């Protein structure tokens with residue numbers, strides 16, 4: 001059952017300039033995305049740097065205000081003034097970041113870092129709190145003596161586990177994981193990904209998994225959403241996307257997955273070259289997700305407009321003139 005629905009979400013950031021610091025233009029970071037999240041499933045948001053992935057994640061957890069569109073949690077808008085509803089949502093939808101070190105307060109001990117959300121939302125005695133934190137450390141495979149240490153005393157992989165312990169401390173339904181392994185060594189990446197899967201089973205969690213790397217999410221995601229300039233250009237199940245990619249951006253991301261295959265090295269090189277050539281030829285084209293091709297016209301440094309026909313083009317030309 002889908003418990004979270006994102007409808008036509010847009011997040012546009014004003015670009016200011018000039019003497020009066022007026023709005024000159026907008027960065028169309030997220031420009032009309034729609035999808036829903038089911039229990040226990042993982043959704044990959046994949047795309048190049050700047051395509052809008054993090055902004056979607058932040059809008060979902062309330063760190064960025066949508067320009068328009070709606071986010072419904074069990075059918076109710078999350079942007080509500082009813083504090084109890086909002087608090088319930090904030091508790092059940094958490095985010096973990098790539099740069100865990102900067103998201104863990106360096107001056108606080110692990111006990112206080114993990115306890116922070118619990119103290120905000122629950123009224124536990126000191127003993128109950130300690131018991132909960134020890135249980136969480138155990139779940140994420142960290143020893144009890146981690147309690148009184150500081151973040152810098154741990155490796156990247158261990159810090160990511162601490163971040164996850166804090167994120168699951170309130171028994172959430174959804175974790176938005178923003179590039180959770182890209183700062184880690186390859187061998188540690190695999191460990192953390194496996195661990196995230198274990199935690200998912202334990203808590204029946206859903207993940208929105210943000211990455212620029214289709215190779216990393218290959219074994220994690222049930223559904224994949226390919227992003228380009230604030231929009232989804234291709235969506236599908238993991239198998240659809242890997243076995244039968246349609247959009248040139250998807251093909252390019254798949255071609256970029258490193259392959260260790262000494263015998264077929266030349267074949268792989270040729271395939272990458274072909275995809276790259278196709279990409280260069282089609283770079284100015286934009287698909288609307290239903291296979292329809294739009295011309296993508298750049299009207300400023302950051303702003304593109306999809307043009308369906310000559311009429312559209314004339315309107316855009318007039319509006320810039």
Ligand SMILES: Nc1ncnc2c1ncn2[C@@H]1O[C@H](COP(=O)(O)OP(=O)(O)OP(=O)(O)O)[C@@H](O)[C@H]1O
Pocket residue numbers: 013027028029047048049050051052053054055056212
């Ligand atoms: N607070 C902000 N103010 C202005 N522009 C922003 C802000 N946050 C993001 N942007 C812009 O919005 C666009 C999308 O950024 P976002 O971080 O969502 O992309 P991303 O796909 O997550 O990229 P990356 O993989 O590099 O993190 C970028 O052009 C970015 O510069």
